Amino acid sequence: MIDLYGMGSPNVVKIYLALEEMGLPYKAIPIDVFGGAQFKAEFTKLNPSAKVPVIVDHEGPGGRPYTVFESGAILIYLADKTGQFLPRDGVARYDALQWMMVQMTGVGPMFGQFVHFTRFAPKGNDYAVDRYRTQVRRVLDVLEQRLAAAPWLGGQEYSIADMATFPWARGVGLFLGKAAEQDYPKLMSWVAAIASRPAVVRALAAVDDVRSRTTAFDKAAPDMLDKIFGRGAHAAA
Numbered sequence: 001m002i003d004l005y006g007m008g009s010p011n012v013v014k015i016y017l018a019l020e021e022m023g024l025p026y027k028a029i030p031i032d033v034f035g036g037a038q039f040k041a042e043f044t045k046l047n048p049s050a051k052v053p054v055i056v057d058h059e060g061p062g063g064r065p066y067t068v069f070e071s072g073a074i075l076i077y078l079a080d081k082t083g084q085f086l087p088r089d090g091v092a093r094y095d096a097l098q099w100m101m102v103q104m105t106g107v108g109p110m111f112g113q114f115v116h117f118t119r120f121a122p123k124g125n126d127y128a129v130d131r132y133r134t135q136v137r138r139v140l141d142v143l144e145q146r147l148a149a150a151p152w153l154g155g156q157e158y159s160i161a162d163m164a165t166f167p168w169a170r171g172v173g174l175f176l177g178k179a180a181e182q183d184y185p186k187l188m189s190w191v192a193a194i195a196s197r198p199a200v201v202r203a204l205a206a207v208d209d210v211r212s213r214t215t216a217f218d219k220a221a222p223d224m225l226d227k228i229f230g231r232g233a234h235a236a237a
């Protein structure tokens, strides 16, 4: 049994996708991030960086419980544990890993900052909004070109690179406006193909459930948002 600590954010959605695709039994343990649960000692014992997702695999290496944090590390761990969705060796393994790293270092951070500055920053911060919109567009162009050359990000097979990237890519219309989807036809058909997988349908239903059990971002207390975003009384000197 695997415990999944999380809420409904894209980094956590990746892990729901992997657990459902791999057929691993798991228990979802809601962490109320917008209520500040990630800062409690019982959680930082699991992840000193105070972020979700985290998994605890009760049948880890050597048959002992093992804790993994960082969504990319969790995806590799689960793929290696089950022998699924990441080739064991050869160039196919590194193709999938490098495309997964494009998500970890490009798609996730750039979308994350774009959403932060459009949704949470005081109005008028045009420099940051323009910078991160441009970076989001740049990395989406890279994905579009990749998917013109190969059916899946890693190449010929659906892999953890696709699972990592789907949670933000499906939000292109939501975050950039519906018309933006027309700029990425290959990416949008890839999103549709993934969304129709039975494991993905199950995963997204489980995500809806955890969302209903955690505080929504627009219901967070103002001081908690300041703490999470490191601003106001919580800004570093």
Ligand SMILES: N[C@@H](CCC(=O)N[C@@H](CS)C(=O)NCC(=O)O)C(=O)O
Pocket: 009, 010, 011, 012, 033, 038, 050, 051, 052, 053, 069, 070, 071, 072, 228
């Ligand atoms: N690089 C980390 C990022 C994790 C992350 O940023 N998690 C967010 C939710 S998506 C979080 O827990 N935020 C709480 C906070 O910043 O206090 C990963 O890929 O797992």
